Amino acid sequence: MFERHEGGENAVLVHIDFSDDKDREDLKELELLASSAGANVLSIVGGSRKSPHPKYYVGAGKAEEIASVVKAVGADVVIFNHALSPAQERNVEAICHCRVLDRTTLILDIFAQRARTHEGKLQVELAQLRHLSTRLVRGWTHLERQKGGIGLRGPGETQLETDRRLLRERIKSIQKRLEKVSKQRSQSRRARMRREIPTLSLVGYTNAGKSTLFNAITNAEVYAADQLFATLDPTLRRVDLEDVGPCILADTVGFIRHLPHDLVAAFKATLLETREADILLHVVDAADANMSENMHSVQVVLDELEADEIPQLVICNKIDLMDEVAPKIDYDEHGVPIRVWVSAQESRGLELIEQALNERLGKAIRLISLQIPPTHGHLLGRFFDLEIVQDQNYDEEGNCIVDVRVTEVDWQRLLKQFGAELENFIRPSQPDKVSD
Numbered sequence: 001m002f003e004r005h006e007g008g009e010n011a012v013l014v015h016i017d018f019s020d021d022k023d024r025e026d027l028k029e030l031e032l033l034a035s036s037a038g039a040n041v042l043s044i045v046g047g048s049r050k051s052p053h054p055k056y057y058v059g060a061g062k063a064e065e066i067a068s069v070v071k072a073v074g075a076d077v078v079i080f081n082h083a084l085s086p087a088q089e090r091n092v093e094a095i096c097h098c099r100v101l102d103r104t105t106l107i108l109d110i111f112a113q114r115a116r117t118h119e120g121k122l123q124v125e126l127a128q129l130r131h132l133s134t135r136l137v138r139g140w141t142h143l144e145r146q147k148g149g150i151g152l153r154g155p156g157e158t159q160l161e162t163d164r165r166l167l168r169e170r171i172k173s174i175q176k177r178l179e180k181v182s183k184q185r186s187q188s189r190r191a192r193m194r195r196e197i198p199t200l201s202l203v204g205y206t207n208a209g210k211s212t213l214f215n216a217i218t219n220a221e222v223y224a225a226d227q228l229f230a231t232l233d234p235t236l237r238r239v240d241l242e243d244v245g246p247c248i249l250a251d252t253v254g255f256i257r258h259l260p261h262d263l264v265a266a267f268k269a270t271l272l273e274t275r276e277a278d279i280l281l282h283v284v285d286a287a288d289a290n291m292s293e294n295m296h297s298v299q300v301v302l303d304e305l306e307a308d309e310i311p312q313l314v315i316c317n318k319i320d321l322m323d324e325v326a327p328k329i330d331y332d333e334h335g336v337p338i339r340v341w342v343s344a345q346e347s348r349g350l351e352l353i354e355q356a357l358n359e360r361l362g363k364a365i366r367l368i369s370l371q372i373p374p375t376h377g378h379l380l381g382r383f384f385d386l387e388i389v390q391d392q393n394y395d396e397e398g399n400c401i402v403d404v405r406v407t408e409v410d411w412q413r414l415l416k417q418f419g420a421e422l423e424n425f426i427r428p429s430q431p432d433k434v435s436d
Contacts, residue, residue, distance in 0.1 A: 008076020008099070011039040012069055015081040016058055017048040026257070026290065030081040030103070032207070037110050042073040056095075057088045067096045079106055104131060107256070119181045126174045133167050198361055199248045200239075201274045203302065204283035205294035206254025209317040213283055213344035214251040217353070243358040245410075250277070257297045275307040279360060281353075282312045286341065287321035313356055314339040320346050329356050336360065366411050370425045372400040379418060379425075386410060401427070 011034055015027045027044070034041055045066050047058060056063040057080065066078060077099045078092065084102040093100045101109075108128050115121045202210045218237040235251045252274055274280065282298065284291055295314075302308045319325040320343040327349025330339035337356035342349030367390075372379050383389050383404055391403040406414070415422055 009038060009040050010074065010076045011041050012066065012073065012075040012078050013041055013044045013081065014058065014066060014078060015044065015046050016052075016062075017046070018052075019048075019050050027081065029257070030079070033103075033106055033110065034079055037106055037113070039077070039079065042075050043069050045069055052082070052088075055088065055091050057082065057084055057092070063092055063095050066092070070096045070098055077101060079103075107259075119178070122174050122178055122181075126171065126178065129167055129171050129174070133164065133171070197246055197248055198244060198278040199250060199276060200279055200281055200357070201250045201252060201277035202281050202283055203252060203274055203298060204254060204315075205285065205298055206256050208254065208283045208285045208288075208294070209344050210254060210283045211251055213281075213315065213317060213342075214249065216344050216347050216350055218249060241354055241358055241361070244361045247357075247361075250274070255298045255301045257293070259297075259301055274302070275305050275310070277307075277310055279357070280307070280310050280312045281315050283315045283317050285318050286316035286325070287318045311360070313337060313353075313360060315353065316341045317344050319343045320348070327352055366406050367403070368406065368411075369401065369403045369427045370422075371395070371427050372402060372425055374398045374400075376425070379422070382414070382418075 013027075013030055013034060015030055027046070031041060031044075045062070047062050049059065053059045058066070069075070070078060075098060078096055078101070080100070080102045082102060083104050084092075084100070089100045089102065108124070108131060111124045112128065115124045202214055204210050214235065214237070218239055237249050237251075239247050239249050241247055280302075282295070284295055288294060299308065302310075316339060319327065319341050325341060327343070328341050329337050329352050330341075332338050337359050340349065340352050340356050342353060344350070377400075380389075380392075380400055380402060383402060386406070388404045388406045388410065389402060390405050393401050395401060
């Protein structure tokens with residue numbers, strides 16, 4: 001009989017380089033993941049192979065080497081920087097006599113620690129159960145025995161079948177609860193769309209500084225730390241752009257290379273804020289040597305979310321860690337802002353983000369002076385509701401002379417609501433001006 005070993009905090013990391021680039025992981029990233037999970041890394045075992053070994057993933061000789069290192073340093077857990085099959089985990093545990101985790105399980109553990117809201121906890125539990133459902137056969141050989149005893153012998157489901165059924169029922173229950181949350185989010189999105197409020201969504205590789213930037217822009221108090229997946233639960237805040245008006249800025253979970261598919265599926269409802277955005281603020285760590293690879297990894301997840309066609313504005317963050325790099329905006333050949341260089345930590349260049357967004361999202365702004373009769377005070381009330389009044393005074397006849405600064409979209413909506421009479425109130429001597 002093979003029983004699972006208890007886990008612990010003292011870890012040995014295993015990192016194997018493969019000749020195939022698509023299977024290559026980053027050792028530094030594994031160390032950050034382990035640190036974020038609270039592990040105390042005692043040793044690192046490295047190696048190289050052309051392809052994974054079917055039984056141990058690393059080969060019999062390397063597995064024995066890992067076992068000897070575990071014994072020498074007194075480790076409680078072995079963490080692989082790769083996705084292992086249930087059989088491979090079981091076989092390595094049998095040699096090392098300690099708990100073995102793969103990269104996916106480690107990421108799931110970090111997510112479980114970070115989730116704060118009810119929705120976030122449900123999403124993490126769903127991902128964990130989906131992952132566990134393929135691993136029930138490993139380790140627990142007693143689960144394959146049918147229930148015995150007086151009155152219990154004979155046909156019946158095995159304990160393993162019972163556990164699988166309970167897992168399926170729990171997964172269905174969580175999915176139903178998440179569907180309710182998803183409907184609530186959809187209603188909020190539809191309300192914003194009816195009001196034509198643009199949505200800006202922060203995306204990027206984990207630990208690129210999204211939450212720090214979010215806090216700097218919105219004066220929010222979202223948890224931000226120098227660790228992977230510091231923020232899981234999405235946060236929405238209102239921001240006001242001069243040439244655009246009110247916008248919604250969304251801070252979402254960070255991405256990572258080879259993000260487990262179960263996690264992407266579980267967090268799909270949350271990440272719909274990304275898919276429904278008008279523009280994505282792709283935050284990158286400009287000081288990271290792997291910036292290009294990290295951006296590609298984010299793009300892979302965006303493709304899976306069907307958000308790859310949404311316009312992006314790249315925010316090159318952490319220029320405070322670079323020599324002689326000043327805040328600036330990069331433009332394409334058409335004069336459209338495509339990249340902004342900032343330091344969220346030092347709040348440098350944040351005004352350039354607003355400038356770039358105004359240029360990317362800004363609509364024609366109409367500066368109109370109107371003469372509103374006393375009988376149409378409801379028009380003036382509507383102007384104040386939209387917060388578009390710039391100045392107002394009254395003439396001798398009691399008419400209100402009001403100057404408004406309104407987007408083209410809002411002006412057309414007002415014309416549709418109040419009819420052509422609204423145009424009759426435009427002061428002839430003060431024709432409306434249009435600014436871009």
